[in-house]
Amino acid sequence: MLSNNIDYFRQKPSDLAKTTIMLDHGYHPETIQAALEQVYPEIMTKIQFEVAAKLSKSDKAAQGKSGFVPIAVRWVIERSNSWVDRCKNLVKNFEWTLDHARAKLNLCFIRLMVKRLAT
Template sequence: MSKRYLEKEIERIELLLGKKIIIELSEKITPQRRAESKQENPGKQGFVAIAKRWIVERTNAWINQCRVLWKNCEGSIKTSQTKIRICAIGLILRRIA
Protein backbone atom coordinates (compact mmCIF):
# COMPACT_ATOMS: atom_id res chain seq x y z
CA MET A 1 0.00 0.00 0.00
CA SER A 2 1.26 3.42 -0.83
CA LYS A 3 1.56 6.11 1.80
CA ARG A 4 -0.85 8.39 -0.07
CA TYR A 5 -3.53 5.69 -0.17
CA LEU A 6 -3.19 5.23 3.58
CA GLU A 7 -3.46 8.98 4.16
CA LYS A 8 -6.70 9.11 2.15
CA GLU A 9 -8.13 6.15 4.09
CA ILE A 10 -7.17 7.72 7.41
CA GLU A 11 -8.81 11.01 6.41
CA ARG A 12 -11.98 9.13 5.41
CA ILE A 13 -12.08 7.25 8.72
CA GLU A 14 -11.42 10.45 10.69
CA LEU A 15 -14.44 12.04 9.03
CA LEU A 16 -16.60 9.03 9.89
CA LEU A 17 -15.44 8.90 13.51
CA GLY A 18 -15.15 12.62 14.06
CA LYS A 19 -11.80 12.06 15.78
CA LYS A 20 -8.16 12.60 14.88
CA ILE A 21 -6.18 9.41 14.28
CA ILE A 22 -2.46 9.33 15.02
CA ILE A 23 -0.39 6.41 13.77
CA GLU A 24 3.14 5.99 15.06
CA LEU A 25 5.50 3.83 13.06
CA SER A 26 8.19 2.00 14.94
CA GLU A 27 11.66 3.24 14.28
CA LYS A 28 13.94 1.20 12.07
CA ILE A 29 16.67 -0.73 13.80
CA THR A 30 19.83 1.14 12.93
CA PRO A 31 23.35 -0.22 13.37
CA GLN A 32 23.72 2.25 16.28
CA ARG A 33 20.61 0.88 18.03
CA ARG A 34 21.83 -2.67 17.44
CA ALA A 35 25.20 -1.77 19.01
CA GLU A 36 23.44 -0.17 22.00
CA SER A 37 21.39 -3.33 22.48
CA LYS A 38 24.55 -5.44 22.47
CA GLN A 39 26.15 -3.10 25.03
CA GLU A 40 23.09 -3.51 27.27
CA ASN A 41 23.54 -7.31 27.07
CA PRO A 42 27.33 -7.85 26.99
CA GLY A 43 27.24 -11.60 27.72
CA LYS A 44 24.96 -12.51 24.82
CA GLN A 45 26.07 -13.37 21.32
CA GLY A 46 24.00 -13.53 18.15
CA PHE A 47 20.40 -12.33 18.27
CA VAL A 48 19.65 -9.80 21.01
CA ALA A 49 16.01 -8.76 21.33
CA ILE A 50 15.24 -5.07 21.76
CA ALA A 51 13.12 -4.73 24.90
CA LYS A 52 10.01 -2.80 23.81
CA ARG A 53 9.73 -4.47 20.43
CA TRP A 54 10.05 -7.89 22.04
CA ILE A 55 7.14 -7.17 24.40
CA VAL A 56 4.85 -6.24 21.51
CA GLU A 57 5.84 -9.24 19.37
CA ARG A 58 5.44 -11.65 22.29
CA THR A 59 2.01 -10.26 23.16
CA ASN A 60 0.86 -10.54 19.54
CA ALA A 61 2.07 -14.16 19.44
CA TRP A 62 0.13 -15.00 22.61
CA ILE A 63 -3.05 -13.36 21.33
CA ASN A 64 -2.72 -15.15 17.98
CA GLN A 65 -2.96 -18.46 19.86
CA CYS A 66 -6.67 -17.79 20.44
CA ARG A 67 -8.57 -19.95 18.01
CA VAL A 68 -11.33 -17.35 17.73
CA LEU A 69 -8.89 -14.95 16.05
CA TRP A 70 -7.49 -17.36 13.45
CA LYS A 71 -9.97 -16.17 10.84
CA ASN A 72 -11.13 -12.60 10.57
CA CYS A 73 -14.76 -13.03 9.53
CA GLU A 74 -16.18 -10.25 11.68
CA GLY A 75 -18.43 -7.61 10.22
CA SER A 76 -17.64 -4.96 12.78
CA ILE A 77 -14.54 -3.66 14.49
CA LYS A 78 -16.27 -3.73 17.89
CA THR A 79 -16.72 -7.50 17.62
CA SER A 80 -13.04 -7.98 16.74
CA GLN A 81 -11.97 -5.71 19.62
CA THR A 82 -14.18 -7.67 22.02
CA LYS A 83 -12.68 -10.98 20.90
CA ILE A 84 -9.16 -9.61 21.37
CA ARG A 85 -10.07 -8.41 24.87
CA ILE A 86 -11.56 -11.80 25.75
CA CYS A 87 -8.36 -13.51 24.60
CA ALA A 88 -6.24 -11.06 26.62
CA ILE A 89 -8.38 -11.72 29.71
CA GLY A 90 -7.87 -15.45 29.17
CA LEU A 91 -4.11 -14.93 28.97
CA ILE A 92 -4.09 -12.94 32.20
CA LEU A 93 -6.21 -15.54 34.01
CA ARG A 94 -3.89 -18.35 32.88
CA ARG A 95 -0.88 -16.40 34.17
CA ILE A 96 -2.55 -15.72 37.53
CA ALA A 97 -3.75 -19.31 38.06
Protein backbone atom coordinates in the same frame (compact mmCIF):
# COMPACT_ATOMS: atom_id res chain seq x y z
CA MET B 1 -8.54 3.42 12.02
CA LEU B 2 -6.28 6.33 12.95
CA SER B 3 -9.23 8.44 14.04
CA ASN B 4 -10.64 5.89 16.53
CA ASN B 5 -8.43 6.87 19.48
CA ILE B 6 -7.54 10.42 18.46
CA ASP B 7 -9.83 11.84 21.18
CA TYR B 8 -7.23 10.86 23.77
CA PHE B 9 -4.73 13.23 22.18
CA ARG B 10 -7.30 15.99 21.64
CA GLN B 11 -8.01 15.99 25.39
CA LYS B 12 -4.35 15.86 26.38
CA PRO B 13 -3.09 19.32 27.43
CA SER B 14 -0.32 20.76 25.27
CA ASP B 15 1.90 21.59 28.25
CA LEU B 16 2.38 17.92 29.21
CA ALA B 17 5.34 15.94 27.91
CA LYS B 18 4.95 14.48 24.43
CA THR B 19 3.94 10.85 24.08
CA THR B 20 6.78 8.92 22.42
CA ILE B 21 5.78 6.24 19.93
CA MET B 22 8.53 3.69 19.31
CA LEU B 23 8.87 2.36 15.76
CA ASP B 24 11.15 -0.25 14.30
CA HIS B 25 12.88 0.05 10.95
CA GLY B 26 9.91 -1.35 9.01
CA TYR B 27 7.84 1.80 9.60
CA HIS B 28 8.25 5.22 8.01
CA PRO B 29 7.53 8.03 10.50
CA GLU B 30 6.95 10.59 7.72
CA THR B 31 4.11 8.56 6.21
CA ILE B 32 2.47 7.96 9.58
CA GLN B 33 2.85 11.63 10.51
CA ALA B 34 1.19 12.77 7.28
CA ALA B 35 -1.75 10.41 7.82
CA LEU B 36 -2.20 11.55 11.43
CA GLU B 37 -2.06 15.22 10.48
CA GLN B 38 -4.93 14.68 8.02
CA VAL B 39 -7.08 13.47 10.91
CA TYR B 40 -5.84 15.91 13.59
CA PRO B 41 -3.44 18.66 12.41
CA GLU B 42 -2.12 19.57 15.90
CA ILE B 43 -1.18 15.97 16.76
CA MET B 44 2.57 16.52 16.38
CA THR B 45 2.55 18.97 19.30
CA LYS B 46 1.52 16.06 21.52
CA ILE B 47 3.40 13.05 20.13
CA GLN B 48 6.83 12.25 18.76
CA PHE B 49 8.20 9.26 16.89
CA GLU B 50 11.40 7.48 17.78
CA VAL B 51 12.93 4.76 15.64
CA ALA B 52 14.35 1.99 17.85
CA ALA B 53 18.10 1.59 17.63
CA LYS B 54 19.42 -1.61 16.14
CA LEU B 55 22.35 -3.32 17.82
CA SER B 56 25.37 -3.74 15.56
CA LYS B 57 27.26 -7.02 15.39
CA SER B 58 30.07 -5.56 17.50
CA ASP B 59 27.57 -4.39 20.17
CA LYS B 60 26.03 -7.87 20.28
CA ALA B 61 29.48 -9.45 20.56
CA ALA B 62 30.38 -7.07 23.40
CA GLN B 63 27.25 -8.18 25.26
CA GLY B 64 27.99 -11.83 24.53
CA LYS B 65 24.90 -12.28 22.36
CA SER B 66 24.40 -13.39 18.78
CA GLY B 67 21.53 -13.71 16.33
CA PHE B 68 18.19 -12.07 17.12
CA VAL B 69 18.34 -9.76 20.14
CA PRO B 70 14.99 -8.17 21.00
CA ILE B 71 14.85 -4.46 21.78
CA ALA B 72 13.41 -4.09 25.29
CA VAL B 73 10.77 -1.49 24.45
CA ARG B 74 9.56 -3.15 21.27
CA TRP B 75 9.55 -6.60 22.86
CA VAL B 76 6.47 -5.76 24.96
CA ILE B 77 4.39 -5.28 21.81
CA GLU B 78 5.78 -8.33 20.04
CA ARG B 79 5.12 -10.46 23.12
CA SER B 80 1.51 -9.23 23.22
CA ASN B 81 1.10 -10.08 19.54
CA SER B 82 2.36 -13.62 20.17
CA TRP B 83 -0.15 -14.03 23.01
CA VAL B 84 -2.94 -12.99 20.65
CA ASP B 85 -1.72 -15.48 18.05
CA ARG B 86 -2.38 -18.26 20.58
CA CYS B 87 -6.11 -17.49 20.37
CA LYS B 88 -6.89 -19.66 17.38
CA ASN B 89 -10.27 -18.02 16.89
CA LEU B 90 -8.54 -14.69 16.20
CA VAL B 91 -6.04 -16.26 13.81
CA LYS B 92 -8.45 -18.32 11.70
CA ASN B 93 -11.62 -16.20 11.69
CA PHE B 94 -11.72 -12.64 10.46
CA GLU B 95 -14.50 -10.41 11.73
CA TRP B 96 -16.62 -8.14 9.57
CA THR B 97 -16.74 -5.28 12.05
CA LEU B 98 -14.12 -3.64 14.21
CA ASP B 99 -16.38 -3.98 17.28
CA HIS B 100 -16.50 -7.77 16.94
CA ALA B 101 -12.74 -7.99 16.43
CA ARG B 102 -12.12 -5.77 19.47
CA ALA B 103 -14.47 -7.90 21.60
CA LYS B 104 -12.62 -11.08 20.61
CA LEU B 105 -9.30 -9.42 21.36
CA ASN B 106 -10.55 -8.41 24.81
CA LEU B 107 -11.74 -11.97 25.44
CA CYS B 108 -8.31 -13.26 24.47
CA PHE B 109 -6.59 -11.06 27.04
CA ILE B 110 -9.20 -11.84 29.71
CA ARG B 111 -8.53 -15.54 29.09
CA LEU B 112 -4.82 -14.91 29.51
CA MET B 113 -5.35 -13.01 32.79
CA VAL B 114 -7.63 -15.72 34.19
CA LYS B 115 -5.06 -18.41 33.34
CA ARG B 116 -2.37 -16.45 35.15
CA LEU B 117 -4.55 -15.80 38.19
CA ALA B 118 -5.46 -19.48 38.40
CA THR B 119 -1.83 -20.57 38.81
